[in-house]
Each structure stands twice: as C-alpha cells, then as structure tokens.
Amino acid sequence: MRPRVLIVEDDHERAGVIRRLLAERFDCHAVGTVEEALAALADGPWAAAVVDYDLARGGSGLEVLQTVLETAPGTQRLLYTSYFTPSLMRDIVRLAQPQRVVDARDVNFLTTLRRSLEELLAEPVVDDSGTTEPLSNS
Numbered sequence: 255m256r257p258r259v260l261i262v263e264d265d266h267e268r269a270g271v272i273r274r275l276l277a278e279r280f281d282c283h284a285v286g287t288v289e290e291a292l293a294a295l296a297d298g299p300w301a302a303a304v305v306d307y308d309l310a311r312g313g314s315g316l317e318v319l320q321t322v323l324e325t326a327p328g329t330q331r332l333l334y335t336s337y338f339t340p341s342l343m344r345d346i347v348r349l350a351q352p353q354r355v356v357d358a359r360d361v362n363f364l365t366t367l368r369r370s371l372e373e374l375l376a377e378p379v380v381d382d383s384g385t386t387e388p389l390s391n392s
Contacts (some may be wrong), residue, residue, distance in 0.1 A: 256281045257301030257375050262291045262318050264309045272304065275364055276371065288313030292321060300329045301375055304367070306358075307335035307346070319350035330374040334358045334367060 259276060261284040263269035269284040276282050280301070285291050288309060295303075295318075303322050305315040319331050333346060334356040346355060354370045356363065 258283070258299070259371065260285070260291065260294055260300045260303045262286075262288075262303065262305040262309070262315060264306065264311050268306075271364065272367065275368055276304075279372065280375075287311050288317050291318045295321060295325060298326055298329070300326065302330040302332060302371060304332045304334070304371060305352075307333055307337060316346065316350045319352055323351055330371075332356065332367070332371055332374060334363070 257280050259280040259282045261269055261272050261276070261282055263272060263284060264286045266286065269286065273282045273284050283294060285294050286309075291303075291305070294300075300322075303318065305318050307315040309315055309318075315333055315335075319333060322329050322331055331350065331352040332354045333350065333352040335342070335346075336358040338357045338359065343355065346352065353374055356367050356370055360366055
C-alpha cells in the first residue's frame, strides 16, 4: 500500500502539478482550503501533509499544520512558501513544527519538494506503541 499524502494548495494548477509529481510513489489527495484540509484530516490516517503557507481563500497553512501536530502527530509535516524570511521561519518552526520547509521560489522547487517528502517518509518514526518503522515501503 502506498503512503497517503494530503496536499493543501489553493492554486488548482499548482496542486495538480504537485499531485502528478508525487502520484508515482504516493496516494495523493489535494484540497484547496483550510476547511477542506481539516475535513480530510479527519479521514486519515495520512503519512504526510504537504501544505502551502499562504492559502489565499482565508486561513494559513500554519493552521493546518498545527491541527496535524495536535491530532495526528505521526503524520509528517512539510510546508512550502514563497515568503522565506528569517522571522517567518522562526514563527513557522515555533508554531507548526514542520519537519521540512521548502522555498517555493527555488528554481528546483518541485524536485526539492519531492525529494524532501521522499526523505521524510523514508525516515523511521516511533509510533504510539514505541515501534520504530519507516513510513514507506520503497
């Protein structure tokens, strides 16, 4: 079974590109709003959440990642943003504790995003029972 990945991106075109990029290795589901993301999270479990920081239709990717952290701490959290400043990075890490933050302005953004997700899901995690296992079978 392929790991389930929730993509939260309000730009349909970008969400489609990310979904197609990741679909070879992951079972991807894309949503465009905080509300849709929260509803999808309830339909877990998810191996990872890949979240855009700036969700134009109200809300922030931080809200989504905070909910993931509180309700599904075993879900890997990856945030990407075009607003890469030191003060924002401190706030992101403090509030949402993502395992990875990817700079969406990078010319290799999509490659970096995919590689970061693959690395996250290959890392062993400790579940509630204390068992350590990698999240993917690749």
